[in-house]
Amino acid sequence: MSFLTGSRFSRPRRASSESCVRKRLKETVWQFCPQCRCLVARDAWFGAGKACQACGYHARIGSRERMRQLVDVGSFVELNAGLRAQDPLRFVDTRPYVERLREAYDGGRRDEAVLTGTGCIGGIPVALAVMDFDFLGGSMGCVVGERVARLIEHATAHALPLVMVTASGGARMQEGVLSLMQLANTTMAFTRYRACRRLAVAVLTDPTMGGVTASFPSLADVILAEPGARIGFAGRRVIEQILRQSLGADFQVAEALLRDGLIDQIVPRWQLRGELMRLLRLHAPKPVGAGSLALVGTVQ
Amino acid sequence: MNDAYVLPFEWPVVEFEARIAQMRAFAEGQGMDVPEAFEPLDREAAAWRARIFGSLSAGERVQLARHPRRPTARDVIQALSDDFYELRGDRHAMDDPAIVGGIGSFGGVPIVWLGHHKGSDAQDRRHCNSGMPHPEGYRKAIRLMRHAARFNMPLVSLIDTPGAYPGEDAERHNQGGAIANAIVEMASLTVPTVSIVIGEGGSGGALALGVADRMLMLEHAYYSVISPEGCAAILWKSAAKAPFAAQALRLTAEDCHALGVVDEVIQEPPWGAHRDPAASAAFIAEALQRHLSWLLALSRSELLQRRYTKYRTMGSFSEVQE
Numbered sequence: 001m002s003f004l005t006g007s008r009f010s011r012p013r014r015a016s017s018e019s020c021v022r023k024r025l026k027e028t029v030w031q032f033c034p035q036c037r038c039l040v041a042r043d044a045w046f047g048a049g050k051a052c053q054a055c056g057y058h059a060r061i062g063s064r065e066r067m068r069q070l071v072d073v074g075s076f077v078e079l080n081a082g083l084r085a086q087d088p089l090r091f092v093d094t095r096p097y098v099e100r101l102r103e104a105y106d107g108g109r110r111d112e113a114v115l116t117g118t119g120c121i122g123g124i125p126v127a128l129a130v131m132d133f134d135f136l137g138g139s140m141g142c143v144v145g146e147r148v149a150r151l152i153e154h155a156t157a158h159a160l161p162l163v164m165v166t167a168s169g170g171a172r173m174q175e176g177v178l179s180l181m182q183l184a185n186t187t188m189a190f191t192r193y194r195a196c197r198r199l200a201v202a203v204l205t206d207p208t209m210g211g212v213t214a215s216f217p218s219l220a221d222v223i224l225a226e227p228g229a230r231i232g233f234a235g236r237r238v239i240e241q242i243l244r245q246s247l248g249a250d251f252q253v254a255e256a257l258l259r260d261g262l263i264d265q266i267v268p269r270w271q272l273r274g275e276l277m278r279l280l281r282l283h284a285p286k287p288v289g290a291g292s293l294a295l296v297g298t299v300q
Numbered sequence: 301m302n303d304a305y306v307l308p309f310e311w312p313v314v315e316f317e318a319r320i321a322q323m324r325a326f327a328e329g330q331g332m333d334v335p336e337a338f339e340p341l342d343r344e345a346a347a348w349r350a351r352i353f354g355s356l357s358a359g360e361r362v363q364l365a366r367h368p369r370r371p372t373a374r375d376v377i378q379a380l381s382d383d384f385y386e387l388r389g390d391r392h393a394m395d396d397p398a399i400v401g402g403i404g405s406f407g408g409v410p411i412v413w414l415g416h417h418k419g420s421d422a423q424d425r426r427h428c429n430s431g432m433p434h435p436e437g438y439r440k441a442i443r444l445m446r447h448a449a450r451f452n453m454p455l456v457s458l459i460d461t462p463g464a465y466p467g468e469d470a471e472r473h474n475q476g477g478a479i480a481n482a483i484v485e486m487a488s489l490t491v492p493t494v495s496i497v498i499g500e501g502g503s504g505g506a507l508a509l510g511v512a513d514r515m516l517m518l519e520h521a522y523y524s525v526i527s528p529e530g531c532a533a534i535l536w537k538s539a540a541k542a543p544f545a546a547q548a549l550r551l552t553a554e555d556c557h558a559l560g561v562v563d564e565v566i567q568e569p570p571w572g573a574h575r576d577p578a579a580s581a582a583f584i585a586e587a588l589q590r591h592l593s594w595l596l597a598l599s600r601s602e603l604l605q606r607r608y609t610k611y612r613t614m615g616s617f618s619e620v621q622e
Binding site: 083088089091093094143146171173175177179180181182184185211213214216217232234235242243247252260262 | 464474507508530545621
């Protein structure tokens with residue numbers, strides 16, 4: 001049945017028949033791409049890290065899953081897992097913040113909006129921070145700021161390259177001005193990291209907005225993005241309200257950012273690990289005494 | 301007094317004061333000289349004002365911080381530094397009038413001034429985009445920060461912005477990146493830095509000029525991660541709930557001081573800085589002089605270490621053993 005892969009599966013007229021098809025598909029090795037409605041082999045879908053290779057659709061994934069995709073098997077060691085959010089403002093909107101927090105923690109997970117630790121990518125040890133949009137919109141509160149800052153300090157102390165994968169709606173409003181200070185907290189740690197001359201790579205995924213774009217990811221030496229990721233500082237709706245006109249479909253989308261010179265490359269998920277490996281190898285610390293170039297091939 | 305600049309919560313007392321003035325004018329017109337007759341009325345008006353200003357809600361404080369007559373960054377710089385020499389332009393694309401900066405001496409020491417400028421009247425406000433900088437504005441700020449480092453001058457920044465400008469071009473020119481770079485530049489400056497929130501401290505757009513050794517804040521200024529209107533629109537789904545959001549965000553000067561974000565709250569003259577800009581400037585000058593001379597006595601490495609520790613320990617979280 002491989003001839004069906006990548007081709008457009010014609011949509012059955014009646015919804016019931018479609019759901020019937022879906023049900024049958026669940027038991028098989030095929031599934032629909034949510035965007036282009038292509039039939040994709042489940043192996044291909046998961047092999048690409050939950051992305052459709054036909055239309056470039058990238059499903060949102062959690063931080064643990066992303067970490068598994070990026071690091072060598074068994075090499076990940078989590079850092080600062082014990083940090084827990086507090087409610088410094090005793091913030092209440094339509095619901096108390098503590099309630100929202102409890103719910104987010106209770107969903108069978110102990111992660112915050114960022115997962116940090118060390119691991120190896122193609123045998124090269126790195127420090128990684130991966131954000132998770134599913135935890136309160138990936139918002140940067142005090143725990144996120146502190147975990148990232150401590151990771152950067154760890155990377156500085158051990159001279160490790162830094163890989164930061166972002167997905168966030170911005171600063172966490174419920175922690176007020178203290179969450180704004182996390183921009184300064186993470187940036188402060190970054191000032192010392194720069195002195196150790198190791199590579200920092202940011203991978204911006206959908207969505208990366210607000211305060212997060214105004215801190216550590218923008219300071220990376222190389223900035224990559226996933227296809228179609230929405231990236232920006234001010235929200236699209238806010239800008240549309242001010243301009244009183246709607247913006248183009250590609251506004252604040254990774255492809256437009258590449259054209260405008262804001263990012264270096266757009267990397268599909270199934271190539272990300274390989275691209276990171278290439279970058280890390282190119283930026284490997286130089287051996288002592290290296291000063292001459294060895295000419296290769298026929299150049300003479 | 302221009303009616304347009306009377307804040308809603310001031311109305312009753314302003315009306316009362318206007319009546320007293322009318323009566324006084326009438327009495328004088330009749331040739332009566334009875335100042336003692338007005339004393340109780342004046343006392344009553346003053347007490348009323350004191351009551352109102354003694355119990356302002358967070359939402360009302362935000363209105364005061366946005367008062368159109370409130371002294372702007374340019375006003376404060378000119379009051380504190382009579383030889384201010386303005387520097388302009390980001391050396392790449394444009395000069396953003398929402399950022400004002402230059403060199404001026406304060407207490408005999410040349411310092412670099414930097415601030416958000418909202419504009420002094422309607423036309424000026426339009427020109428300055430109400431103090432909402434474009435990325436070019438932050439690049440201009442970075443240029444001025446480098447100037448301070450190069451000539452070993454302390455940097456004083458005055459924060460007064462609703463936020464960075466949310467616009468199509470601003471986004472395409474990397475608003476987030478410009479702010480991030482301003483923050484890292486200011487964080488790693490090798491000279492003493494003092495920031496003063498003089499009006500609105502609106503989110504990242506404010507923080508870009510506000511990573512400093514000493515953070516000061518005027519009594520009726522606010523500093524917040526998001527505008528109360530923006531917060532209300534997102535969490536309450538209605539911008540009309542802004543007063544509730546203002547309360548919840550703990551954005552007043554006392555709250556910011558209690559949260560450890562601000563080192564000192566600078567007193568304002570009675571009923572707000574706009575009632576007496578000269579007195580307000582004097583309070584600012586006193587505090588600035590005290591903090592700057594303390595910072596100038598520190599060695600460069602000690603300065604950087606203290607700043608690092610200050611910002612690395614900002615935040616609130618608990619830690620459990622896993």
